[in-house]
Amino acid sequence: MSANVAPHYELFIGGKETPGSSGERRAVLNPATNQPLASTALAHAEDSRHAMEAAESAFRSSWWATDDGGRRGKALLRLATLIEQQAEEFALLETQNMGKTLRESRGDVGFIVRTLEYIAGLADKIEGETIPVPGPRFDYTVREPMGVTVHIAPWNYPLLLAMRSVAPALAAGNAVVLKPASLTPLTALRCARVALEAGIPAGIFNVVVGNGSEVGEALVGDSRCRSVSFTGSGEVGVRIAELAAHRVIPATLELGGKSPVVVFPDADLERAAKGIGFGIFGNAGQMCWAGSRLIVARAVHDELVAKVRGIAEGLKLGAGTEEKSEMGPVVSHDQMERVLGFVHEARDSGANVVAGGSRVTEGALGEGNFVRPTILDGVAPTSRVVQDEVFGPVLSVLSFDTPEEAVKLANDTRFGLFASVWTKDLGTAHTVARQLEAGMVTVNEAPATFPQTPFGGYKESGLGFEQGRHVVEAYTRRKNVLINLGSAKPKR
Numbered sequence: 001m002s003a004n005v006a007p008h009y010e011l012f013i014g015g016k017e018t019p020g021s022s023g024e025r026r027a028v029l030n031p032a033t034n035q036p037l038a039s040t041a042l043a044h045a046e047d048s049r050h051a052m053e054a055a056e057s058a059f060r061s062s063w064w065a066t067d068d069g070g071r072r073g074k075a076l077l078r079l080a081t082l083i084e085q086q087a088e089e090f091a092l093l094e095t096q097n098m099g100k101t102l103r104e105s106r107g108d109v110g111f112i113v114r115t116l117e118y119i120a121g122l123a124d125k126i127e128g129e130t131i132p133v134p135g136p137r138f139d140y141t142v143r144e145p146m147g148v149t150v151h152i153a154p155w156n157y158p159l160l161l162a163m164r165s166v167a168p169a170l171a172a173g174n175a176v177v178l179k180p181a182s183l184t185p186l187t188a189l190r191c192a193r194v195a196l197e198a199g200i201p202a203g204i205f206n207v208v209v210g211n212g213s214e215v216g217e218a219l220v221g222d223s224r225c226r227s228v229s230f231t232g233s234g235e236v237g238v239r240i241a242e243l244a245a246h247r248v249i250p251a252t253l254e255l256g257g258k259s260p261v262v263v264f265p266d267a268d269l270e271r272a273a274k275g276i277g278f279g280i281f282g283n284a285g286q287m288c289w290a291g292s293r294l295i296v297a298r299a300v301h302d303e304l305v306a307k308v309r310g311i312a313e314g315l316k317l318g319a320g321t322e323e324k325s326e327m328g329p330v331v332s333h334d335q336m337e338r339v340l341g342f343v344h345e346a347r348d349s350g351a352n353v354v355a356g357g358s359r360v361t362e363g364a365l366g367e368g369n370f371v372r373p374t375i376l377d378g379v380a381p382t383s384r385v386v387q388d389e390v391f392g393p394v395l396s397v398l399s400f401d402t403p404e405e406a407v408k409l410a411n412d413t414r415f416g417l418f419a420s421v422w423t424k425d426l427g428t429a430h431t432v433a434r435q436l437e438a439g440m441v442t443v444n445e446a447p448a449t450f451p452q453t454p455f456g457g458y459k460e461s462g463l464g465f466e467q468g469r470h471v472v473e474a475y476t477r478r479k480n481v482l483i484n485l486g487s488a489k490p491k492r
């Protein structure tokens with residue numbers, strides 16, 4: 001155990017650390033060693049109800065929902081400052097719990113701070129409109145907080161993806177209940193405590209840790225839940241949508257991806273190779289928007305694949321806590337087995353394993369979940385490794401002869417989260433960016449996003465969006481107020 005990690009973490013409900021109704025605890029593992037890192041209290045459905053009750057009560061009785069948005073903005077800014085002051089502790093905790101490198105965790109914490117700052121500035125800009133209506137009447141709209149919002153997060157960017165939706169929900173005046181992924185709950189628990197120190201009232205930011213099928217479903221199914229924001233797999237996303245439909249509440253769904261990286265023959269191949277490497281080996285490939293399908297012009301195929309292979313083979317694998325590590329382990333033993341299953345199936349079907357293709361079994365890394373950066377060439381466009389989300393450091397390579405073929409291959413997926421295009425030709429860049437069926441496209445850039453740019457997917461990659469300046473409104477409901485001024489008989 002490191003000095004940075006407490007031996008045990010309780011649930012955070014109503015501004016207090018609480019052991020949960022059953023008193024049960026669950027171990028949290030370090031994926032670099034598969035050894036226990038800490039334990040957390042394990043919530044059950046009863047604790048979900050307790051958290052919803054605490055949130056509802058804080059929403060009704062504290063100043064949070066009713067006071068000037070500027071006051072909420074200040075509290076969110078204080079939270080940003082406190083997280084920034086503790087950035088190194090947050091980053092280290094994330095790395096030890098999730099496995100990503102310290103450089104990546106530091107990047108995540110920076111993004112969280114920037115998100116809070118950006119969203120804080122929007123808290124006093126939640127505006128309505130006046131609408132001209134006939135007769136002596138006055139009509140206006142107001143945006144009100146929804147009440148209690150539920151946020152369910154995955155394990156790949158544990159705190160970043162949680163705060164991406166929690167921050168705007170708070171800015172809008174809601175009380176939130178967050179359920180982090182069971183594998184990676186530690187930074188969320190720490191963050192809720194810091195939020196209290198920042199002046200966010202007790203009960204406005206609650207965290208429960210438990211199995212999704214029990215605790216998550218109890219939260220969404222609770223009559224006090226007014227909106228749910230879910231980031232995770234498509235399978236669970238559909239379940240959340242069903243629960244939300246049943247309760248007639250909005251659901252924002254940020255789901256999986258199988259993102260194409262389209263490289264035209266005129267592209268700067270050196271830059272493209274670096275972008276491709278970052279887009280598939282970053283976070284050990286555990287990114288919803290990982291550029292997992294390289295679609296390359298046949299004329300430059302060999303040259304580009306050789307460059308990406310050089311990057312893959314040059315990456316230094318190691319525990320995320322080692323400053324020199326460039327790629328950490330995948331999050332769990334099960335995830336490693338899943339990733340390798342895809343690789344073995346592709347190899348058995350005739351794919352050419354250009355790089356990697358196995359786990360590390362030697363030395364200390366053999367104890368952890370380290371998968372070598374892998375490149376699979378000669379894969380069939382219809383194969384499972386090309387169509388399904390692997391969620392690991394595995395790149396599949398496809399080739400094209402014409403731009404039409406490139407776009408057809410790129411769009412030949414049920415997902416539509418992200419795509420990137422590499423070319424020096426302005427016409428090709430804009431034309432292809434429009435033709436790609438994805439919620440986000442980059443040109444000559446690896447995956448990149450900012451708190452001010454919308455993040456969301458087409459097709460089975462999701463519903464709704466996070467980030468951007470309209471996101472706070474997504475956590476409000478609109479009320480129309482019509483006033484009869486009474487000075488004359490109203491005319492229709």
Ligand code: NAD
Binds near residue numbers: 154181253
């Ligand atoms: P997951 O769907 O297994 O779990 C996500 C969360 O849902 C966890 O907190 C889990 O405990 C909870 N959950 C599980 N079953 C539930 C249920 N029945 N009801 C309520 N909650 C339940 O996903 P994961 O394995 O943690 O994350 C990986 C997935 O997330 C990948 O598919 C990835 O593409 C996706 N993802 C999407 C984005 C995006 O922005 N689009 C970002 C990151 C990850």
